Amino acid sequence: MSIFGVVRLTIQPRANPDGPPRLSLPDPPVSPVRQSSPPGLVINLIEPLSGLEVIGEIDRTTRTAWQEALAAVASKGEDVHLYLAELGFIDVRGTWLITDVAGTLPAGKRMFLHHPPRILKTVLTLIGSGSLPVVVESP
Template identity: 65%
Template structure:
């Protein structure tokens, strides 16, 4: 019977149980346990009205702090510069909040992302930040 013709396939146990020996599978390596406090988010104002350094992670646990920091930066009514070298993770919602803030900037003002992680550049491409005044600087 050929499988290429679409016929039925029947599996039957072997008549002799002397098939190849089965070696036990090794245990998977242990998952390292994170020591210390859970990751957080630090947004530090570092200069003229709308410059900040971002360190840590933006996720559901830090989203409100991220939203508040973005609102404070947007209220300066100037170009916003985010230095993102220390940003280790940002979820899609965090990226969306940033593009949403960019849409509230005064006409002619932009948000500059300095040294963003690759994942953020990818997410911005996927969610479509092109019509917004977001300038992404390559590392």
């Protein structure tokens, strides 16, 4: 069974009705591999970067897919980029998984959170992620 057994990887056009893209990086290509996923969550694997674009909500019903996707990109041993502009909700356990996986990255590697929701930044502060290699991008 593939590690992405419960994650749907899709190609979706990126559009920003407010003007040019907010990231300084060019939009990375999205993997064309498609799998099934839980309702309410789409996780796009970003290639060639070790990254994920997350659309939807991370809660108890989607947490397994989230955990497997995080573990898969972290297993490459590179910096991990999470594009979270379209993340509508993440529970505390989903946030804790970010810190847990960041703690397993090789020395010198970091997890970058691009455009995270404000609540995610707050919860990361509350659970004490300051000593972990997590970089929160501030707009």
